[in-house]
Amino acid sequence: MQKIVFLDRATIAPQIRLRPPAFPHELVLHAGTPPAQVVERLQGASIAIINKVPLDAQALAQLPELRLIAVAATGTDCVDKAWCRAHGIAVANIRGYAVDTVPEHTFALMLALRRNLIAYREDVIAGAWQRAGQFCFFDHPVRDLHGARLGIIGEGILGQRVAHVARAFGMEPLFAARKGRPSPGRLYTPWDEVLASSDIITLHCPLTAETRGMIAMPEFRAMARRPLLINTARGGLVDEQALAQALDEGLIAGAGFDVTDGEPPAADSPMMRIAARPNVILTPHVAWASDAAQQTLADQLIDNIENFVAGRPSNLVEGA
Known part of the structure; x- marks a missing residue:
């Protein structure tokens, strides 16, 4: 069973539905996560979902079971992608959801x-x-x-x-x-x-x-x-x-x-x-945040996770 931990669920509006992945899993949701609690909360997780929570090499080195970082955004500058590439952790992001x-x-x-x-x-x-x-x-x-x-x-x-x-x-x-x-x-x-x-x-x-x-x-x-x-x-x-x-x-x-x-x-x-x-x-970083765009993002986020587990990963980030 895959353990999935979303470290900052509050970065997606509460009215947006995050559908359960279609495979056996445990999903743990945190509204937000301070840097000091990242490692603790990701212990035993094979999949991390983040939006803006930083995942640097120091934290990643303490998470041996992590296999996928699913970023709930297009930008991935919060992830140490070089470390992920060197240690076999995939990074997937969201694309094309905010075109309107x-x-x-x-x-x-x-x-x-x-x-x-x-x-x-x-x-x-x-x-x-x-x-x-x-x-x-x-x-x-x-x-x-x-x-x-x-x-x-x-x-x-x-x-x-x-x-x-x-x-x-x-x-x-x-x-x-x-x-x-x-x-x-x-x-x-x-x-x-x-x-x-x-x-x-x-x-x-x-x-x-x-x-x-x-x-x-x-x-x-x-x-x-x-x-x-x-x-x-x-x-x-x-x-x-x-x-x-x-x-x-x-x-x-x-x-x-x-x-x-x-x-x-x-x-x-x-x-x-x-x-x-x-x-x-x-304005407070809401250009991306129409309800329609957020729902597209949430659906694509779960698609990326399901595709990775099924062995056909999608939206993998270059350099990771």
Whole structure:
């Protein structure tokens, strides 16, 4: 019998059904697990389910019966994949489940910031409409998406879907070549050109050693058109101190972030210090979390576990 332990079930909403795997098993659910309890809770488990709980080499070395880490997300940076590869532990992740919800959230942030919806809402609540004495007032600029140049960093399925929606709005999407790549090829626009010419820049790439901190002060200073910066990917892609400085200096028009570098962010973190600004929207990593997307994720999670036990593993992560 397989022992399966889900270390952070609360990272999937309670209304989402997690169906029992179709083989003899014991399933243990924990709402969340602090690092100090990871090894204890995974003792005797052959399958670990995690979303954001870190599994490093020190913990994995104490779990000789573990054979599969089923990640309930696409990103696997919380797992020491090199250690898993060296010791025969498979890592599987979730793919293709957020192809609608993440682009929709991305455009919700774009629209709210581009049209200054938050500022206008606050003004209306504060009585500014009555004080205006006419049918409307113009305290904040309203800009269309139509005709805007959208720089997309990350050309995977989410970046492609964002480009598809952008074209429907009449935007001009550009896929950025990788930073420092001299010959991007005809499908990509040079990195420096995307930074300099975009009205909005949106991030849809994984967090790796190569991409961590890819947007910092040199990049902000290269953003000649004062774009909006949208991040529904990973917080560590952007230097948050530099983001606050870029907003202070007016180098960008605003920021819409669904992620932070460390979640939840500390109360005194750069992201929390800028969160109340009218040109900043910070949401709590929920771009992926429509009910439909979460149910697709939960179903695929159990599919991955069943397929592994049946000897036909699915969604195995490269490098693991």
